[in-house]
Amino acid sequence: MTLPALPPQASTAMSAVNGPRFVADLRALSRFGGRDDGGVSREALTDTECQARQWLVQQLQGAQYQWRVDDAANLWVRRAGRDENLAPVMTGSHIDTQPVGGWLDGAYGVMAGLEVLRALDDAGLSTRRPIEVMAWTNEEGSRFGPGAMGSSAFADATRLPTFLAAKSPQGDAFATERDKALAATPSAVHHPLGHAVHAYVEAHIEQGPVLEDGGQRLGVVTFIQGVRWFDITVHGSSAHAGTTPMGVRQDALLAAASLVHRLHAAAMARQDPDLRWTVGRFEVSPGSVNTVADRVRFTVDLRHPQEAVLDAMEATLRTALVADAGACRCDCRDLMRRAPTPFDPRVLGVLEAAAQLTGEPYRQLGSGAFHDAMYLADVCPAAMLFVPSHRGISHNAAEDTPEADLITGVRALAATLFTLADAN
Numbered sequence: 001m002t003l004p005a006l007p008p009q010a011s012t013a014m015s016a017v018n019g020p021r022f023v024a025d026l027r028a029l030s031r032f033g034g035r036d037d038g039g040v041s042r043e044a045l046t047d048t049e050c051q052a053r054q055w056l057v058q059q060l061q062g063a064q065y066q067w068r069v070d071d072a073a074n075l076w077v078r079r080a081g082r083d084e085n086l087a088p089v090m091t092g093s094h095i096d097t098q099p100v101g102g103w104l105d106g107a108y109g110v111m112a113g114l115e116v117l118r119a120l121d122d123a124g125l126s127t128r129r130p131i132e133v134m135a136w137t138n139e140e141g142s143r144f145g146p147g148a149m150g151s152s153a154f155a156d157a158t159r160l161p162t163f164l165a166a167k168s169p170q171g172d173a174f175a176t177e178r179d180k181a182l183a184a185t186p187s188a189v190h191h192p193l194g195h196a197v198h199a200y201v202e203a204h205i206e207q208g209p210v211l212e213d214g215g216q217r218l219g220v221v222t223f224i225q226g227v228r229w230f231d232i233t234v235h236g237s238s239a240h241a242g243t244t245p246m247g248v249r250q251d252a253l254l255a256a257a258s259l260v261h262r263l264h265a266a267a268m269a270r271q272d273p274d275l276r277w278t279v280g281r282f283e284v285s286p287g288s289v290n291t292v293a294d295r296v297r298f299t300v301d302l303r304h305p306q307e308a309v310l311d312a313m314e315a316t317l318r319t320a321l322v323a324d325a326g327a328c329r330c331d332c333r334d335l336m337r338r339a340p341t342p343f344d345p346r347v348l349g350v351l352e353a354a355a356q357l358t359g360e361p362y363r364q365l366g367s368g369a370f371h372d373a374m375y376l377a378d379v380c381p382a383a384m385l386f387v388p389s390h391r392g393i394s395h396n397a398a399e400d401t402p403e404a405d406l407i408t409g410v411r412a413l414a415a416t417l418f419t420l421a422d423a424n
Helices: 008-015 019-030 047-058 107-123 149-155 157-164 174-184 210-214 252-269 307-323 345-357 372-376 403-422
Strands: 065-069 075-079 089-094 131-136 199-205 218-224 226-235 276-278 282-285 295-304 329-338 362-367 382-387
Touching (some): 008 345, 019 047, 019 107, 019 403, 047 075, 047 174, 075 107, 089 107, 089 403, 107 131, 107 199, 107 403, 131 149, 157 174, 199 372, 199 403, 210 218, 210 362, 218 403, 252 295, 252 307, 307 329, 345 382, 345 403
Parallel strands (some): 089 131, 089 199, 199 382, 218 362
Antiparallel strands (some): 075 131, 226 329, 282 295
């Protein structure tokens, strides 16, 4: 692919990125919910995340800026463009974490966006279109399900009523906690949920080992894998472990284990490096040492960048549930179904040209994890930029990326956002 030529000011924007300032700001954000082991505990809409939101709003002020918030508690800052009637270029990510998360997941993309705006100010550069930096609500989904509530509601506002009814495992209502978050940033102007976007670019840590293993400093993300989640229940019959002959048992655990093994064998037989399948939950009832299990419930997480492969693996799953359950009966319920998300070729071209402009090694790759960009791609041209993750670790206190790589990512983002925002 022939890459587009970037305007000369893109290099100026890149050079104006202040690396030490950016890293200091990123570390300052990590203190909200910071743990002694280096991790961060800042789940969505908690008091800790609300404090981080208050801090965030204080970081960027000026006549050219307006902080905004919507009914999903998405928080963002808008830098005025020369033509305010044009749809903005958008970047950002999220500041909520897993119960024990790292200092970079999500936070990197938000603070990278703020640093780009500061760099444009320092370089004296205006843009034809406004630029917006988003902090999306509840991307992680650890406190309220599903994840990516803010970005998915932005893409389709009809989802919000269902989200508002959600409750945390502790019984906290999303609607109530949302209202607390709105009250935490009274200076942010309330804005309707969802609006036109010219393009969206999200910077994020890779959360995997590909870039580090390959020696690349940047990743141009061309797609997000498709995903299907299934909730499977195997029904057997409880019986006495000491008196019931093996040949007449309806052992739900034995049947479930056989199914899991069959699915694993089918996945491995494909020899497809892009295929991912995971059993993440396995619940046995009644859970007694001397009773044959009468019910097993487990989940399957299936991912691949091609819909045809997902179809084939799902067909294998459903066939196995009928053919390999033995004397037991199986039910299968869909939990999630999301097609692969290809990113926009035009935005990818600008992003790759910016990566090339940094002079650092980069590569194209896909994302195996969900991101807010997945939902923005439903409503506007979108793409993502990755920086390496040390040993591929994420959702863990040990999550880390070399500071030089973090800064390189911001430099590439600055050139990308300026180019997109100043173009016709």
